[in-house]
Amino acid sequence: xxxxxxxxxxxxxxxxxxxxxxxxxxxxxxxxxxxxxxxxxxxxxxxxxxxxxxxxxxxxxxxxxxxxxxxxxxxxxxxxxxxxxxxxxxxxxxxxxxxxxxx
Numbered sequence: 823x824x825x826x827x828x829x830x831x832x833x834x835x836x837x838x839x840x841x842x843x844x845x846x847x848x849x850x851x852x853x854x855x856x857x858x859x860x861x862x863x864x865x866x867x868x869x870x871x872x873x874x875x876x877x878x879x880x881x882x883x884x885x886x887x888x889x890x891x892x893x894x895x896x897x898x899x900x901x902x903x904x905x906x907x908x909x910x911x912x913x914x915x916x917x918x919x920x921x922x923x924x925x
Contacts, residue, residue, distance in 0.1 A: 879904075
């Protein structure tokens with residue numbers, strides 16, 4: 823990709839999915855979709871591949887791969903109640919998670 827998009831979200835940021843309304847936290851970022859063609863074609867929403875995609879740990883502790891256009895900042899400003907998330911990000915302040923005090 824010649825001009826990769828600048829990601830709008832950061833590792834540790836709490837998000838909600840625009841279509842499925844689950845809450846989660848960003849744990850990784852790809853500047854474009856790196857999933858296989860098979861995975862992509864089985865994805866129900868089929869967002870553009872040429873945008874940032876995020877690894878998100880959802881409120882149930884399940885890892886998901888989400889296109890930026892399907893994410894928004896979590897408006898609740900509340901921590902997710904899941905021990906898996908708490909083990910990865912022990913600190914939550916103002917809608918953002920931190921690993922051992924910082925990312």
